[in-house]
Amino acid sequence: MAYSEDELKKELKDQEYKYGFTSNIASEVIPKGLNEDVVRLISTKKNEPQWLLDFRLKAFAHWKTMVEKRWAHVSYPTIDFQNISYYAAPKGKKEVSWDEVDPEMKATMDKLGISMDEQKALSGVAVDFVFDSVSVKTSFKEKLGELGVIFCSFSEAVAEHPELVKKYLGSVVPSTDNFYAALNSAVFSDGSFCYIPKGVRCPMELSTYFRINEANTGQFERTLLIADENSYVSYLEGCTAPMRDENQLHAAVVELISLDGAEIKYSTVQNWYPGDKDGKGGIYNFVTKRGICYTGSKISWTQVETGSAVTWKYPSCILKGDNSIGEFYSVAVTNHYQQADTGTKMIHLGKNTKSTIISKGISAGFSNNSYRGLVQINKNATNARNFTQCDSLLMSDHCGAHTFPYIEVKNSTAKIEHEATTSKIGEDQIFYCNQRGISTEKAINLIVNGYCKDVLNKLPMEFAVEAQKLLEISLEGSVG
Amino acid sequence: MLKIKNLHASIDGKEILKGINLEVKAGEIHAIMGPNGSGKSTLSAVLAGREEYEVTAGSVSFGGKDILELKPEDRAREGLFLAFQYPIEIPGVSNINFLKTAINETRAYKGMEPVSAKEFLAMVKEKSALVELDAKLANRSVNEGFSGGEKKRNEIFQMAMLNPKLSILDETDSGLDIDALRIVAKGVNQLKSPTNATIVITHYQRLLDYIIPDFVHVLYNGRIVKTGGKELALELEEKGYDWIKELI
Numbered sequence: 001m002a003y004s005e006d007e008l009k010k011e012l013k014d015q016e017y018k019y020g021f022t023s024n025i026a027s028e029v030i031p032k033g034l035n036e037d038v039v040r041l042i043s044t045k046k047n048e049p050q051w052l053l054d055f056r057l058k059a060f061a062h063w064k065t066m067v068e069k070r071w072a073h074v075s076y077p078t079i080d081f082q083n084i085s086y087y088a089a090p091k092g093k094k095e096v097s098w099d100e101v102d103p104e105m106k107a108t109m110d111k112l113g114i115s116m117d118e119q120k121a122l123s124g125v126a127v128d129f130v131f132d133s134v135s136v137k138t139s140f141k142e143k144l145g146e147l148g149v150i151f152c153s154f155s156e157a158v159a160e161h162p163e164l165v166k167k168y169l170g171s172v173v174p175s176t177d178n179f180y181a182a183l184n185s186a187v188f189s190d191g192s193f194c195y196i197p198k199g200v201r202c203p204m205e206l207s208t209y210f211r212i213n214e215a216n217t218g219q220f221e222r223t224l225l226i227a228d229e230n231s232y233v234s235y236l237e238g239c240t241a242p243m244r245d246e247n248q249l250h251a252a253v254v255e256l257i258s259l260d261g262a263e264i265k266y267s268t269v270q271n272w273y274p275g276d277k278d279g280k281g282g283i284y285n286f287v288t289k290r291g292i293c294y295t296g297s298k299i300s301w302t303q304v305e306t307g308s309a310v311t312w313k314y315p316s317c318i319l320k321g322d323n324s325i326g327e328f329y330s331v332a333v334t335n336h337y338q339q340a341d342t343g344t345k346m347i348h349l350g351k352n353t354k355s356t357i358i359s360k361g362i363s364a365g366f367s368n369n370s371y372r373g374l375v376q377i378n379k380n381a382t383n384a385r386n387f388t389q390c391d392s393l394l395m396s397d398h399c400g401a402h403t404f405p406y407i408e409v410k411n412s413t414a415k416i417e418h419e420a421t422t423s424k425i426g427e428d429q430i431f432y433c434n435q436r437g438i439s440t441e442k443a444i445n446l447i448v449n450g451y452c453k454d455v456l457n458k459l460p461m462e463f464a465v466e467a468q469k470l471l472e473i474s475l476e477g478s479v480g
Numbered sequence: 481m482l483k484i485k486n487l488h489a490s491i492d493g494k495e496i497l498k499g500i501n502l503e504v505k506a507g508e509i510h511a512i513m514g515p516n517g518s519g520k521s522t523l524s525a526v527l528a529g530r531e532e533y534e535v536t537a538g539s540v541s542f543g544g545k546d547i548l549e550l551k552p553e554d555r556a557r558e559g560l561f562l563a564f565q566y567p568i569e570i571p572g573v574s575n576i577n578f579l580k581t582a583i584n585e586t587r588a589y590k591g592m593e594p595v596s597a598k599e600f601l602a603m604v605k606e607k608s609a610l611v612e613l614d615a616k617l618a619n620r621s622v623n624e625g626f627s628g629g630e631k632k633r634n635e636i637f638q639m640a641m642l643n644p645k646l647s648i649l650d651e652t653d654s655g656l657d658i659d660a661l662r663i664v665a666k667g668v669n670q671l672k673s674p675t676n677a678t679i680v681i682t683h684y685q686r687l688l689d690y691i692i693p694d695f696v697h698v699l700y701n702g703r704i705v706k707t708g709g710k711e712l713a714l715e716l717e718e719k720g721y722d723w724i725k726e727l728i
């Protein structure tokens with residue numbers, strides 16, 4: 001098939017960021033600005049109980065006393081919190097059945113490659129779709145319900161399972177934890193909630209897809225995931241946003257609770273709009289993610305971060321119970337003028353706790369990519385072990401790669417290994433591939449995928465393929 | 481098949497190749513010998529299209545095409561293969577995946593369908609047996625952690641898989657033990673056909689006991705200063721390069 005010049009241009013443009021479209025869906029957006037009334041308004045709109053409003057107000061009161069800390073190796077202008085709208089919801093009731101979903105919303109999901117139709121869905125993946133401030137639709141709810149698995153929007157959980165939400169909300173990330181966690185606690189609008197009962201192995205991947213559509217809004221969602229004793233769940237989140245010239249703020253909080261003997265595998269493919277080639281526009285992605293592990297339990301974070309103008313996130317594990325395990329596998333790609341400061345904290349409290357950190361940074365263009373990690377072995381954490389491997393790959397002469405590893409050891413039985421490498425993508429490697437008939441673009445894909453293999457291998461199959469494609473697109477034409 | 485005329489090439493402003501003339505016909509084996517730094521690897525890199533080198537004069541036609549106009553990958557797809565003097569490691573990329581990509585890119589260039597999994601596996605089996613390459617190596621990352629000899633053998637394995645028209649072996653014999661040398665030579669000989677050709681670059685006449693060349697060329701200071709039959713290699717071994725220097 002022959003392309004016309006225009007079609008080809010369009011195709012290439014789409015390749016750059018193919019999720020940059022805007023959906024024309026009628027929305028209710030509250031006026032810009034932030035004060036106590038706005039916090040109350042959000043709570044009212046969501047019909048929340050008093051205890052949740054109190055949680056918000058307490059967080060808001062604290063937030064007002066805080067100043068934004070700027071220790072991360074990223075720079076961005078001061079954010080005007082009065083110039084953001086804190087609530088945007090598609091008009092109309094939350095639909096009950098698939099047939100009732102707004103056709104434009106269906107078309108949006110189609111374009112994003114999300115299948116909600118349970119008949120046609122990838123078997124084994126249940127999806128919660130969060131559009132701007134609210135969850136639009138959750139699939140496979142009934143089927144999961146048969147096993148006692150609760151998978152629904154955060155708002156629904158508040159209404160239907162208040163005891164669980166009340167018990168765990170803010171238990172891992174206190175509302176006072178940091179500037180953006182406090183802000184989120186005050187104004188969060190929706191998100192996903194998940195509870196896996198004792199001894200249940202969740203038979204399908206659970207996933208949440210976050211989409212920002214409205215201009216001048218922020219997205220503040222919360223995810224709360226509780227794996228009861230000896231249960232297992234694999235959870236995935238993805239995210240995209242339209243291409244816009246102004247920056248938009250996304251400040252989420254994710255809390256994981258892994259009770260005795262449970263295992264949570266949490267994967268993220270982050271593809272927020274990164275801004276254009278000159279660094280204009282893009283999402284500020286300031287996220288607090290943390291999990292707590294009780295005795296013999298495990299939390300494994302896997303992330304592929306290719307989007308956002310500025311990323312600031314450290315998915316962490318508090319290894320409270322003896323014999324608990326924390327893992328962090330990360331690929332972070334920055335191109336053009338993107339900035340990322342990401343890593344993890346592994347807090348060892350229990351005995352025989354073990355953590356593994358594998359971080360692969362790839363920087364191209366004029367971007368800056370930092371790894372920041374803390375391994376903390378506390379007094380009572382006898383025989384704690386950590387292995388950290390932290391690699392940086394440079395694709396150009398103008399980009400930066402930085403590592404900030406912090407190690408704090410208060411127990412002498414600890415065993416800690418740290419390996420770090422920095423390399424520039426080799427002209428030699430590319431030429432070697434060329435000489436075997438492989439084009440330069442393909443060669444870069446091969447080399448980068450090889451470099452990230454240890455992390456990509458941790459993703460669920462379907463998403464590993466997605467992630468590989470994403471890497472290819474993010475790094476298009478990046479060597480130089 | 482290959483016609484090099486008055487080829488001049490330089491790097492960082494320094495002229496390394498100073499007028500190379502060479503013709504290789506289908507079915508032939510040519511050996512290129514010459515002292516360290518005389519430009520042997522440079523010649524192979526220029527033929528393969530390494531961008532750091534600037535061709536300042538001359539022409540190279542390969543299969544009737546002006547290959548100096550082609551990108552390195554297209555030269556490879558046209559059937560030019562270079563066994564590297566120092567093969568490159570690519571961590572995390574399996575040899576198999578690498579070769580499959582290479583074969584399919586070449587097939588796409590020729591308008592052919594990708595190779596089927598079955599066909600590909602059969603090829604891997606056959607060709608790895610030919611160079612007695614351990615099956616484990618075929619599945620490991622490209623050259624990563626391979627011993628020097630294993631890397632060289634892997635080059636010949638790749639050559640067998642890609643089935644090129646013209647292979648240039650840049651000191652494939654150096655670093656090989658005597659058994660490996662025999663195996664590599666056997667591979668080269670078995671792949672030899674009336675429609676392909678080979679250029680072997682070597683310092684040792686020993687390799688030429690196994691791979692019998694039709695012509696031996698001596699490259700010295702960027703020029704081919706002498707050409708003869710296989711007995712020239714013996715003569716060089718006996719008399720050394722000083723003898724050549726005296727000749728010019």
Ligand SMILES: Nc1ncnc2c1ncn2[C@@H]1O[C@H](COP(=O)(O)OP(=O)(O)OP(=O)(O)O)[C@@H](O)[C@H]1O
Nearest residue numbers: 491492494496514515516517518519520521522523
């Ligand atoms: N970047 C460079 N700048 C200057 N000179 C270079 C550069 N690269 C190679 N050379 C020189 O070019 C000359 C030819 O090198 P080449 O590698 O082709 O030699 P060779 O014949 O293959 O030697 P050997 O037998 O040692 O493999 C050498 O003198 C080398 O130092």
Ligand SMILES: [Mg+2]
Nearest residue numbers: 520521522565
């Ligand atoms: Mg050489």
